[in-house]
Amino acid sequence: MTINFERLKANINELAQIGKQEDGGIxxxxxxxxxxxxxxxxxxxxxxxxIDCHWDGALNIIGRIADDKNEKQPAILIGSHIDTVPNAGALDGALGVLVGLECLTRIKEEKLTTKFPLELLAFSDEEGRFGGMFGSRAVSGQLNPGILEESIDLDGQALVDVLKDLGHDPYQALDASRPNETVKCYLELHIEQGPVLDVEDLSVGIVSDITGLFKWQVQLTGAANHAGTTPMDLRKDAFMGLADFAHEIPRIIDENGSEASRLTVGNATLYPGSANTVPGKVEFSIDARDVNPEVLKELKTACRKTLSAIARRRGLQFDFTEVSVIEPVACDDHIQKSIEKQAKKLNQRYKIMPSGAAHDAQMMAKIAPIGMIFVPSKNGISHSPHEWTDWHHIEQGANLMLNTLIELSQND
Known part of the structure; x- marks a missing residue:
């Protein structure tokens, strides 16, 4: 079976107009x-x-196909999200939802018999206005009242207040949790958000693992002093502590990481921030990622030991706050093989690869086996108006998802 590509293309273009501004961003x-x-x-x-449609308590949009014979069976879920970051492109998240919509529509049109109900989920707040993956965390039972009450956006608006203003009871998000026995598996198609498939000229990626990560906010404190009168050997320069750590990153990955490891200092602020003052304090972020939980632990230990040693050597104080932790997950082997089988049938050039970004699938892995398909991102660009995937790659990815969904829905 194939998708109706012209319909999918039209849907992508229509949805991309909603929220688009003069700068070209969504x-x-x-x-x-x-x-x-x-x-x-x-x-x-x-x-x-x-297709039957409703919202759950976490404001996830759910479309469902079921009949009298399979109504009580666990459902196969396919989804992603339609919210965006500011100044976004047209495909991140939205492509997965629209491909899911097209798959369910084609199955409905062909009146195919499935052993399991099929559901499309458009998850709410994946991109992180209130922390990220709100909808999928709710469905997978990873919310609690404390998380709801503590969630605040960058403008200081509280999630509970925003939902109340929209006419929703925020605590009904806790009712969105799905028992494991109601979900057979979860599938997601997504743009790669990286350059690998594009550079290697491949049509699709079959995801093997989704990276875990930890994020720290680090503070090194020394002593602010005059840039002209303070001798170099008598300084407690906080910035030099950061510089030392930055130079240690390759060693940390070589000794404690893997090929999938990523370690990034993404932002830094010097205090007092004057051109003629030795920095007395620096605050910076660390984002560390790997698909192996044991490797992540080793990276965490190595970062802490390295920063402690630098602080002692430079006469600095070292403190950090762990901002977030997401555990890595492996995609289901059976689903991977089903995707690979269909890719071969469709004569598609593919690669089995890890995901370096987090996805709703990562949350859904708590309650069901998961599988993911990637399509190439031109020049590896995402979260930008320049984000794009060639139409023929979108068509191939959608056809792969459709045929994988059909196979999984007709076999026990």
């Missing part, structure tokens, strides 16, 4: 008027396809 952040406009658009598409 601004469709979670729970904003433009995101609600996109929700209404998606609901209308589901209705046109005669």
């Amino acid at each position: 601004y469709r952040m979670a729970f904003t008027p433009k995101e609600y406009e996109a929700r209404a658009w998606l609901e209308n598409q589901l209705c046109q396809g005669n």
Whole structure:
């Protein structure tokens, strides 16, 4: 079977207009008027396809196909998200939802018999206005009242207040949790958000693992002093501590990491920030990633030991706060093989590869086996108006998802 590519293409172009501004970027952040406009658009598409549609307590949009014979069976879920970061491109998240919509629509049109119900999920707030992956965390039972009450966006708006203003009881998000026995598996198609498939001229990627990560906010404190009168050997220069650590990153990965390891200092602030003052304090971030939880632990230990040693040598004080931790997950071997089998049938050039970015699938792995398909990102660009995937690669990825979904839905 093949998708209706012209319909999928039209849907991609239509949804991309919702929230688009003069700078070319899409601004469709979670729970904003433009995101609600996109929700209404998606609901209308589901209705046109005669697919039952409802919202759960976490404001996830759910489209469902079921019949009398399979109604009580666990469902096969396919999804992603339609919210965006500010100044976004057209495909991150949205492509996975639209491909899922097209798959369910084609199965409905062909009146295919499936052993399991099929559901499309458009998860709420994946991109992180209130922390990220809100909808998938809710479905997978990883929310609690404390998380709801502590979630605040960058403008200081509280999640509970925003949901109340929209007419929703925020605590109903806790009711969105799905028992494991109601979900057979979860599938997601996504742009790679990296350059590998594009550089290697491949059509699709079959995801083997999704990276875990930890994020730290680090503080090195020394002594601010005059840049002209303080001898170099008498300084407690906080910036030099950061510089030392930056030079140690390759060694840390060589000794404690793997080929999948990533270690990044993404932002730094010097205090007092004067050109003629030795920095007395520096605050900076560390983002560390790997697909192996044991490697992540080793990276964490190595970072802490390295920073402690630098602080002692430089006469600095070292403190850090662990901002977030996400555990890595492996994609299900059976689902991987099903995707690979269909890729071969479709004569597609593919690669089995890890994901260096986090996805809703990572949360869903708590309650069900997962599988992911990547399509290439031109020049590896994502979260940008320049984000794009060639149409023929989108078509191939969608056809691969459709045929994998059919196989999984017709076999025990």
